[in-house]
Amino acid sequence: MNETWPDRITSALEVGMEAELERLAASLATTAGAEGILDLAYRTVSSPIGELLLVASERGIVRLAFENEDRDAVLAELATKVSPRILAAPERLEPAARELGEYFAGTRRAFDVPIDLSLTRGFRGEVVEFLRSIEFGHTRSYAEVAGAVGNPGAVRAVGTACATNPVPLFVPCHRVVRSDGTFGAYRGGHEAKGYLLAMEAAA
Template identity: 55%
Template structure:
């Protein structure tokens, strides 16, 4: 499975745990998740820098190698489609299902968002319910609202 290193980053929405493999960023976990900190603790300067710029409103997209090992099948397809939602915009779960050519897979898209191993960098926070309400978010509703407001203010 390879070797992992991890680091923590303090952010306006709480501590994030960044897990890196030889292929790139493999996981972004909210500190509240109690994520396993496997391998050695080691700084990931580029990811920390880019996330810091994002939270400061100075970065709209990330340029990091991503390791998709914690995602597969339809979930991976839906999670990759999240990267196509522009900064400052949102989509509904139904719109994302149609984007991946499976309009009946709204619940599966919701599950893909809920299990996204790379939140923030792969922007599942940009997906809302069809009525415009927030829907769920692993980091909690306050974090999702904060991220959407950041993008709206920086847009």
């Protein structure tokens, strides 16, 4: 169906308004950061496994959410658990976005951006900290991870820690599999985990 002139004008106005809103949002984020009232910054990043939501605190990346997660719910949870002072601030997350792009392009095997693990504590925190030592292209079983953190009977708890890891990819919980080689639960879904493992194995 051909667009009428009124339709075209409406579309043009909507595009113009969207651009202006983006400009105002960027200006607001810059001002908030300068005034020290921006505690959490977020942006989205395109990837082969879907659009990713990145959120950073002053200390580093605090959350990465996959496309299959409810973005509004993720941000609402962070507003409650970390700070309600949260804004879209793409520039602040540019280094992390760039490193993710390099990772998916096959030119990066480890991340250098700082990570904020304040959302995971206790035994889960110990597990997540250990996961950072699993190198690109390697896997460990849930049982091996449980033994490595000094609690060999806590295989299920290790699985839960991996499945609730707040910063997947940056903390590579996808490199933990079951003893029989099957995937186990993954925040981004089985397809995403399979893609990541295959990508790393082929590198």
